[in-house]
Amino acid sequence: MRTLWLTLITVFSVVGISISQTFEISGKVINSTNEVIPFANILLLNSADSTFVKGTSADENGFFSLKEVAPNLYLLQASYVGRGSKPLALDIASNVKLGALVIPLESERLDEVVVTARRPTVKRLADRVVFQVENTVVSQGNTWDILRNTPGLIVNRDQLNIRGKTANVYLNGRRVQLSPDEVKDFFEGLTGTIVQAVEMYANPPANFDAEDGAVINIITNKNVAPGYKGSIDGSVTQAIFPKYNIGTSHYFKTDKLNLFANYNYSDKKNNADLEKELNFIDQTNSVFSRWRNEENEVKEIQSHSINLNLDYEIDAKNSLTLTSNVLLAPNQEWRRDLSSEIRNAQNQLDSTFTTNNIGFEEENNIAFDLSYVRKLKKPGARLTVNGHYTHYEDNYQQQINSNYFDDTGAFLRDFGFRTTADQNIQIFTGQMDYQTPIGTASLEAGTKISVVDSESRIDFSDFDETSETVNPALSDIFLYDEKVYAAYVSYVQNWEKWSVKLGVRGELTDASGVSETLNETNTQDFFEPFPSVYVLYSPNEKHSFSFDYGRKVERPRYNDLNPFRYFYNENDFKEGNQRLQPNFYNNFNLNYTFNSEYFFDFYYRDNGNYISALVFQDNDALTLREFKQNVIGSISYGLDFTLSKSIVDPWFLYAYTSVFYEEETFLAIESGNVEFTNSIDGFYIYLANYLTLSQDGTWTGEVTFSHFSRYLFGSYVQSPSTNLTLGLRKNLWDNRAAVSVAAEDLLGLANPTYTSRYLNQDNAFLLVPETQFVRIGFTYNFGNFRLEQNRREIEKDERERLGRSSNPSTQQ
Numbered sequence: 001m002r003t004l005w006l007t008l009i010t011v012f013s014v015v016g017i018s019i020s021q022t023f024e025i026s027g028k029v030i031n032s033t034n035e036v037i038p039f040a041n042i043l044l045l046n047s048a049d050s051t052f053v054k055g056t057s058a059d060e061n062g063f064f065s066l067k068e069v070a071p072n073l074y075l076l077q078a079s080y081v082g083r084g085s086k087p088l089a090l091d092i093a094s095n096v097k098l099g100a101l102v103i104p105l106e107s108e109r110l111d112e113v114v115v116t117a118r119r120p121t122v123k124r125l126a127d128r129v130v131f132q133v134e135n136t137v138v139s140q141g142n143t144w145d146i147l148r149n150t151p152g153l154i155v156n157r158d159q160l161n162i163r164g165k166t167a168n169v170y171l172n173g174r175r176v177q178l179s180p181d182e183v184k185d186f187f188e189g190l191t192g193t194i195v196q197a198v199e200m201y202a203n204p205p206a207n208f209d210a211e212d213g214a215v216i217n218i219i220t221n222k223n224v225a226p227g228y229k230g231s232i233d234g235s236v237t238q239a240i241f242p243k244y245n246i247g248t249s250h251y252f253k254t255d256k257l258n259l260f261a262n263y264n265y266s267d268k269k270n271n272a273d274l275e276k277e278l279n280f281i282d283q284t285n286s287v288f289s290r291w292r293n294e295e296n297e298v299k300e301i302q303s304h305s306i307n308l309n310l311d312y313e314i315d316a317k318n319s320l321t322l323t324s325n326v327l328l329a330p331n332q333e334w335r336r337d338l339s340s341e342i343r344n345a346q347n348q349l350d351s352t353f354t355t356n357n358i359g360f361e362e363e364n365n366i367a368f369d370l371s372y373v374r375k376l377k378k379p380g381a382r383l384t385v386n387g388h389y390t391h392y393e394d395n396y397q398q399q400i401n402s403n404y405f406d407d408t409g410a411f412l413r414d415f416g417f418r419t420t421a422d423q424n425i426q427i428f429t430g431q432m433d434y435q436t437p438i439g440t441a442s443l444e445a446g447t448k449i450s451v452v453d454s455e456s457r458i459d460f461s462d463f464d465e466t467s468e469t470v471n472p473a474l475s476d477i478f479l480y481d482e483k484v485y486a487a488y489v490s491y492v493q494n495w496e497k498w499s500v501k502l503g504v505r506g507e508l509t510d511a512s513g514v515s516e517t518l519n520e521t522n523t524q525d526f527f528e529p530f531p532s533v534y535v536l537y538s539p540n541e542k543h544s545f546s547f548d549y550g551r552k553v554e555r556p557r558y559n560d561l562n563p564f565r566y567f568y569n570e571n572d573f574k575e576g577n578q579r580l581q582p583n584f585y586n587n588f589n590l591n592y593t594f595n596s597e598y599f600f601d602f603y604y605r606d607n608g609n610y611i612s613a614l615v616f617q618d619n620d621a622l623t624l625r626e627f628k629q630n631v632i633g634s635i636s637y638g639l640d641f642t643l644s645k646s647i648v649d650p651w652f653l654y655a656y657t658s659v660f661y662e663e664e665t666f667l668a669i670e671s672g673n674v675e676f677t678n679s680i681d682g683f684y685i686y687l688a689n690y691l692t693l694s695q696d697g698t699w700t701g702e703v704t705f706s707h708f709s710r711y712l713f714g715s716y717v718q719s720p721s722t723n724l725t726l727g728l729r730k731n732l733w734d735n736r737a738a739v740s741v742a743a744e745d746l747l748g749l750a751n752p753t754y755t756s757r758y759l760n761q762d763n764a765f766l767l768v769p770e771t772q773f774v775r776i777g778f779t780y781n782f783g784n785f786r787l788e789q790n791r792r793e794i795e796k797d798e799r800e801r802l803g804r805s806s807n808p809s810t811q812q
Helices: 002-013 141-146 180-188
Strands: 021-033 041-046 052-057 063-069 070-078 089-093 101-103 121-124 129-132 154-156 161-162 169-172 195-201 215-219 227-238 244-253 259-283 287-313 319-344 349-375 382-406 411-440 441-464 476-494 498-515 520-537 544-556 565-569 572-575 581-596 598-606 611-618 621-631 633-648 651-668 675-692 699-708 711-713 714-719 720-730 738-743 753-756 761-769 775-784
Touching: 021 070, 041 063, 052 063, 063 070, 063 161, 070 101, 070 633, 101 633, 121 633, 141 180, 141 215, 287 476, 319 565, 349 565, 382 565, 611 761, 651 711, 675 711
Parallel strands: 021 101, 169 215, 572 621
Antiparallel strands: 021 063, 041 052, 041 070, 070 089, 121 129, 129 195, 154 161, 195 215, 227 244, 227 775, 244 259, 259 287, 259 761, 287 319, 319 349, 349 382, 382 411, 411 441, 441 476, 476 498, 498 520, 520 544, 544 581, 565 572, 581 598, 598 633, 611 621, 633 651, 651 675, 675 699, 699 720, 711 714, 714 753, 720 738, 738 775, 753 761
């Protein structure tokens, strides 16, 4: 720790004092008939990786000027209304006055089809893979469509996974702090035309928090032109029940001010059916009781989300950014109706029971983020200071009533109870980052402190009769306090054919959890280093080889630590575990790329004692319990192959195949506390076909197919699943509006069965949400809608653990 802090002090004390000379690029934008194009966008890109450096817009006479350009190799391009000039390579060593950048009048004609969008490209850098989608056929849908097609990203049950790890989603370097369902809804409502690229970090570097095991960062188009634009969009989804979504976005830019505001309202009524089997086993390993449950859940949700981003440039060296993200879900109601049959070993009916589970929930998630950026004298050097605050509040009530009957249908007894749960979480973080170039290399360092204060309460009341598994003593208050102090340093060096990035992050954790009912306190006090290594070798333009390694940590979610029980009925519940410990694991990746179209990736991951949601049946108490637990050990490895290629000009194919092995060993707490290893061999196939269907490019289509062989979910093994989707999109009124229609799960095979059979455990379930649906969407742009887009979200690793395990959704 002492060495790390001494390194940081040295880094921050060596701020470049020399002032390198900068230059100006000026010119004019015209079309192919020599007519002036006013207000065109001018983009200056890094020639090495096409990343954005700076931009401006031409004036009413087509003239532009880019000032304070540091000496380097660049690409310069002008664009207007979806058309662009050819990228112009520039070696800036003095002021440059160009003749003209020419934007062609029409798109290139190819036989009978006009291609208005180029093909997407995939580029591998030392620490990430970049999926370039701007002005491509992939970007013609919504942002969720782009995520589904990002190389190496698997979508399973609406969860985004990279090599078996849940991916954290960022937008312009700011974390999108929403639940998986909310993430999907949000990005389905965000047009893909604003997306420039998607970055995928299987091993995030040291500037990311050590808990960021995998990261997807969505980069939107840069803001270069002043003015105002706005849009309104809506969609109707017809499944078993209709669902509605409407939103509006507004963007305003001046020379010093960038303002973006978005509001979205969602009204959904969701249906889910659940079939569950439990075979209880006696000490002779024989089934003595067979339970068959059928459950229907209807959940109604009305939610409001507000996003605000304000950038203010104080002067050429100083700027401020204020970001706010508000999610309000005040009206959430659900009703579960359960019908169960209990049969003996001979499969004869013993008894039945029914359960009604009614719940209400209110959720508020409010976050503010303020950043100050100071550009230093040395070109490319900057100092960033950031402060963040989150207030999260969740209140929910649940009423459960059951009626029991004998084999003839005669009433035996009833049982019921009520629970009330409240949670309040406050998060404060402060961060400082320093970046500076050093010749052909660059150095980055930073520090961060985060403080989390969480208070949870649950009360059980209004009991009818008694139950051995539910009693008032389950009421509890749980207090959790956490402080994490972090510092990192990262160094990047580039040569002609090699690129190396080295980093290390240190995190000191001081946390405690207190259960008042159990009168028990658990503490975490440790310091851990998290090194990362990235090596990229490119002998020529067609071939590249890379290797990366990273050590990461997985901390328990706040509610996973709560020793609370949340019930589906009195025999089926889940509970937290305040004895959970952080898990440390190691990622290794070896990759080969050919011609930026064929990608081969081999990975190996020592998952360590990761936190798994395990489900155990108690054969004596006749209960089923979901229980979070640190596994004894786990490994994953696999080989991924990606093809990203235009078959013919109107047809772009993206194919992703993964062959993998997953293994975990856990303590079977209801089977004599013996160790059991659950493992699978599996494969995944995803094919996406994007078609340009009209000469003017306004009609586009999509056909996607995916197939999962098997997958591992804790103590469960997932059966095969298949999904076929069709989509169609039409741009209207000179691209001012768009209408789309999509049909999901056309084969009805998207929902797998989950089975847990080992030792004295024998249970399975099939969850069928509304995966089969038709969605119709419409977007209308107004104002100067061709302006480049601005969009940012709040990045905070601590907020990721707000996801509450107490939400009584029918997910096992």
